[in-house]
Amino acid sequence: MPSEFQLIQQFFQREQAEQPAEGVLLGIGDDCALLQIPAGKQLAVSVDTLVADVHFPRDADPELIAERALRTNLSDLAAMGADPLWFTLALTLPEANEDWLRSFSRGLFKCARAYGIALVGGDTTSGPLSITIQVMGATQPQHTLRRDGANIGDFVLVTNFVGDGAAALAAIQNTQQFTDEHTDYLQQRFYRPTPRLAESALIRELASSALDISDGLVADLQHICDASDLGAVIDVENLPLSPALKSLNNDAQAYQWALSGGDDYELCFTVQPEKMADIAMLIAQGELQATVIGEMIAGGKVICEYEGEPFKLAKTGYQHF
Incomplete structure (x- = not known):
């Protein structure tokens, strides 16, 4: 069974590293991400957790689950008048199912590319299926x-x-x-x-x-x-x-x-x-x-x-x- 770090490397770190994002001084792989907020902007931050069979059917297509998870969080940035910058992902998984993770990762990055937001960190752990995403965006202070x-x-x-x-x-x-x-x-x-x-x-x-x-x-x-x-x-x-x-x-x-x-x-x-x-x-x-x-x-x-x-x-x- 792959370790947590192998899962992160295989499904999340590698793809994000191929598409470096503006303002990311240090991304996935260290204890913290290092991020540079655009000059003159304020940072808008929001976090939500989606739980299987509460916010989505656990047997749904993992690609669609990922899209729903990120899209609903991006909606919070829209509500504040913020432009998307970065997000973090915490996954709680009942098992390390590589097929599920491959499909989930595909949906996640497809959505991230569509809305110009970069994954900069996160966590994986064992337990009942849940997804926690924190999004960060930039607002103009006078137009928040x-x-x-x-x-x-x-x-x-x-x-x-x-x-x-x-x-x-x-x-x-x-x-x-x-x-x-x-x-x-x-x-x-x-x-x-x-x-x-x-x-x-x-x-x-x-x-x-x-x-x-x-x-x-x-x-x-x-x-x-x-x-x-x-x-x-x-x-x-x-x-x-x-x-x-x-x-x-x-x-x-x-x-x-x-x-x-x-x-x-x-x-x-x-x-x-x-x-x-x-x-x-x-x-x-x-x-x-x-x-x-x-x-x-x-x-x-x-x-x-x-x-x-x-x-x-x-x-x-x-x-x-």
Whole structure:
């Protein structure tokens, strides 16, 4: 059985060494990586752990598991308006399965190359399958997206579609039937969510606050409310739904998934009224896909309304415990 260091050398260190990254003075192989932050930038750091059969099926394709793990972490950089730089990886494995590691490594580096982020260190250990990734990115201090900048009257927007993450899980678990075309689309949305880095770069000089939607739109928008000491109202009828969700012909279910399902990894952001013309121009030019779904108000809670009437939620979002 190969040792920890042989596994690192075979599947992670060798490939990364072939593609040296900017700012990496010393990468994989020593006790610490040595990194040079770009001049005039701030370092944004985030870490998440994905656990088998909690965040992904343990019997899923390892290449897709790797893509999901890195992409969901990259979404945190997008939420802050950060450009990707480096990441670390800690793998807990039930066994040293070389075929599994080869496939996982292939998916990991394919994604890393696509988004211009370099692996600079990590760890492997024995135990139940879990993946911990720490991402690092650079932000411009004056254009960092935070949760505490919203104001009363700001519009609330989301990128792309919401609700696909929950719909994808239902499709994977066979609790909801979709056409083959929509099932393929939802599988991609689950295993290969798009970190909205390009959209983040467009809005970071315009948005007053932002975050990514991981635990559910209502639960995550509540974080902006808490940080900004405000409330928000969501106009449920304006939620952007994908063709897959619309195909259900069940608006009640689709809206529940969109509001509280989570795993969408879209951006939710707020914009002051005087900057909405710039956002509208980006949308009209096809550079940004985003929808106004509500506004920030006084108070401390997220309120959901459908055509002006209260809309009842079955749950507010994903609970970690």
